[in-house]
Amino acid sequence: MKKRFLVLLSVMAALTIVLAGCGNKKDTSVQKVQDKKTLVVGTSADYAPFEFPIMQNGKKQIVGFDILLAKQIGKELGVKVKIVNTDYPDLLPELKNNKVDLVIAGMTPTAQRRKSIAFSKPYYYTSNTLLVRKADANKFNTIADLKGKSVGAQQSSTQETIAKKQLKNSNVVTESLVTGMTTELQNGKLDGVVVEKAISDNYVRKYPEKYAIAKVKLTTPKQASQICVAGRKGDKALMKKTNKVITHLDKTGKLDKMFDQAETIQVKYNK
């Protein structure tokens, strides 16, 4: 009798373990990252102060606000961070194909993206602007002033949508790198580039003799003002950790400090 009871007890215990395991089985996202001791983060380093390359001791390094955030998430998970630099349009495919664990690239959670991707809570808010040559600082005051002009916007970005919708009479050109377009702006190939305010501010601060923000007002739909971390829909535990880090950094005022820190690095290094 006693033996039977013991058998029953161990069967029940085993069942409990199996059932508990089932609950977790769906989401091993944090475990996986901890097992490989590395959080792999995809970014597109053409976006100072969010992510940009610098040369340090003869070696190219990707740094910036998003990288500082990635490091904080890595710290929370107890792992190191590996940054994978990819052109912006390829970031979400890489995430979906499990090439990276998270995408931290100044990314906006659009309704379209939300269909297949999960987003963290916002860690930054921004609007959209038109970056122009300094010489043209007062040339483009209304959307009508941009008629027939070539305006760049990053391919697959919210800026592409904004430019195509709002600048109907301009020639909207999309390219994969923001840095390529800002060079073309200087070459005269483009007359303006639609970029988020944090980015245009950064260009103007770093190169006041070259760039200016046009007076023309672009509308930024509410959702398009948010910047969030992107993850896979199934990786709920990893997103929960990410949100925990963001909440903590926000509450303690560290997020703002990290942004300033990234801008300081950007101004300091010639890239």
Ligand code: ARG
């Ligand atoms: N926030 C915009 C978007 O989600 C642009 C982000 C561009 N990021 C970059 N690293 N180039 O589409």
